[in-house]
Amino acid sequence: MPAQLTFAGAAGGVTGSCYHLAFEGASLVIDCGTFQGGRIADELNQRPWPFDPAAVTALVLTHGHLDHCGRVPLLSDHGFTGPVWGHAATLDIAMLIMEDTAKLAAHSDGPPMYDRDSVARVRERLKRHPGYGKRQEIGPFTVELFDAGHILGSSHVRVSWTEKGSERAILFSGDIGVVGSPIIRDPTSSWSPENAVDWVVTESTYGDRNHPDRATARETFRDVIQHAILDGGKVLVPAFAIGRTQEILFELDQMITAGEVGRIPVVVDGPLGLSATQLYRRHKGCYDEDALEQLDRGDHPLDMDTFIGARDGRASSRVSDLRGAAVIIAGSGMCNGGRIRRHLAENLDDPKTDVLLVGYQGARTLGRALEDGAREVWLDGRQVPVRARITRISGFSAHADQEGLASWYGALPTKQGGTTFVTHGDDEARDVYARLLRDRFGARTAVPMLDDTVTLG
Ligand SMILES: [Zn+2]
Known part of the structure; x- marks a missing residue:
């Protein structure tokens, strides 16, 4: 059976990033972030998972921001026992964020999402990915990271597997940074043909506008x-x-x-x-x-x-x-x-x-x-x-604007017949950006809703 992808967050909003990729009895969760913004977000954070946490093989983080890693201890409390993979800097930042979340929760009125013990149990299972451009086998999957230029350690995550003798691959953009931002390198813009992917899951935070310079x-x-x-x-x-x-x-x-x-x-x-x-x-x-x-x-x-x-x-x-x-x-x-x-x-x-x-x-x-x-x-x-x-001052964004997103996408080698899923954006931004991808690149696009599952075949 072909692989299946479930959108368990950041589908219909910018927060709560979480994707579940299943193939031949194994599965990866890419990011497991907190939904942010009021009571609706609190409810989304507490709702049941659209997959069985205990059956997840491993978790892979694109970067350490709260909306990409904040629910990892919760997934662990709910039965996930596998390793948590990420760039070394991402794991360091994610630990800071999760510990801070547990600390804040201990001082707030409501029931905490998780406590410091939960975070400590996650710490024991952190696994450093060998780094940008390197490959890591996880079950039937090969996981490669590429510089995303968003924050320290931020990564695009390419996952590939073999189906009926041929390679299938999907790229999760994570958050895409701005070319020319200081300190860290730019988002990846030169790819080799072997990096080509069938499917893309791309963020679209600023898919409908451009930043001042x-x-x-x-x-x-x-x-x-x-x-x-x-x-x-x-x-x-x-x-x-x-x-x-x-x-x-x-x-x-x-x-x-x-x-x-x-x-x-x-x-x-x-x-x-x-x-x-x-x-x-x-x-x-x-x-x-x-x-x-x-x-x-x-x-x-x-x-x-x-x-x-x-x-x-x-x-x-x-x-x-x-x-x-x-x-x-x-x-x-x-x-x-x-x-x-x-x-x-x-x-x-x-x-x-x-x-x-x-x-x-x-x-x-x-x-x-x-x-x-x-x-x-x-x-x-x-x-x-x-x-x-x-x-x-609005020129210091850590997210690519519409033109930045489009030039990032234009450089990425994609195979014929795949789909680009536009996520991590408000509905207006997603629709505008999906239209741009169709018009400019002839891409086949989809704008998934929360908990949608698609067959990658
Ligand atoms: Zn981020």
């Missing part, structure tokens, strides 16, 4: 820092701990080293952001040429002598005592939790303060209220007047 984003960023140094105000940067925080650090280091801005203290406030930064410093094998060259010159792209790490609560409180200009990077990225809220509460009423919004701000979040120009916000049980300058 990065140079403009850098200029705006630089202007804000220069301004802060002049007036002695704080620059508050709400940022996701993994990926975005390190990108901001890198840009600041470049600007300071090049003398574009003066020296300014740069604080990363929060254990998750600091631990992720350590992983970024350590996994130099993932660096692009520019970062490696800089490293060769003895200048680490993520080290600066004005860096201040605030790991525990006491160190975080001391950040408030800093006099004069400083950049404070803290989570959460949309200001709906985390240490950034205290810094906002302390500084929003000061006209010298800058708030730099460097990521997407979801509806009904504090970040969105600031972005929309709220004159007053509710913080820590009191109304805080907003006198700070709010600046939105």
Whole structure:
């Protein structure tokens, strides 16, 4: 019987990535992420699996973001006993994320999705994939990873197997990064003919739009820092701990080293952001040429002598005592939790303060209220007047835009007769991108719904 593919997440939305691939009694789960965004997401996270966790041979992770690995301990609690494969950096980041999730759950009101013991049981079963461009046999499957350029360790996962004497192959894009992003290498754009695949499962987060260019984003960023140094105000940067925080650090280091801005203290406030930064410093094998060259010159792209790490609560409180200009990077990225809220509460009423919004701000979040120009916000049980300058920078995305996705797809060798499944996007983005793939590449596309199963034959 041909292989079967089930879409157990990120089909009809961008979160909860999870795919189940079954062939001849063996099966792989590719990603097992958390659904995010309110009560509906909570229900989706708790619903029964559309496959038997105990029967899964192995799990393979594309990268360590919460929406790609957050439900791994839950799958394990529900009977999955196999290994968890991924790029070495992905496994490190995934452990940070899962431990953080268990820690947060222990301090919240509702029943926890899983606890630290569940995470510890997953840790024992982590298996490092030999790396980009290398092959790993798992049951009847061969699993190869290719650089996805999204965050440290992020991978496209190619799975192949032999059916009636010939090779069949599918590629899971994972999240696709942006060409030219700092530190890590770009998404894979040169493939050999042996890498050709029958089927593709591709993300489509920005399948219906393009990003403004990065140079403009850098200029705006630089202007804000220069301004802060002049007036002695704080620059508050709400940022996701993994990926975005390190990108901001890198840009600041470049600007300071090049003398574009003066020296300014740069604080990363929060254990998750600091631990992720350590992983970024350590996994130099993932660096692009520019970062490696800089490293060769003895200048680490993520080290600066004005860096201040605030790991525990006491160190975080001391950040408030800093006099004069400083950049404070803290989570959460949309200001709906985390240490950034205290810094906002302390500084929003000061006209010298800058708030730099460097990521997407979801509806009904504090970040969105600031972005929309709220004159007053509710913080820590009191109304805080907003006198700070709010600046939105949208050129720092970690996801390819429509043209980026299309050129990635155009470079990928595909065999005749297969289908491209467009997932990991809102319905509008998926439809627009699927149409583009049909019109531009003559691709046969499908836009699967949650729990759909298709036969790959
Ligand atoms: Zn991601």
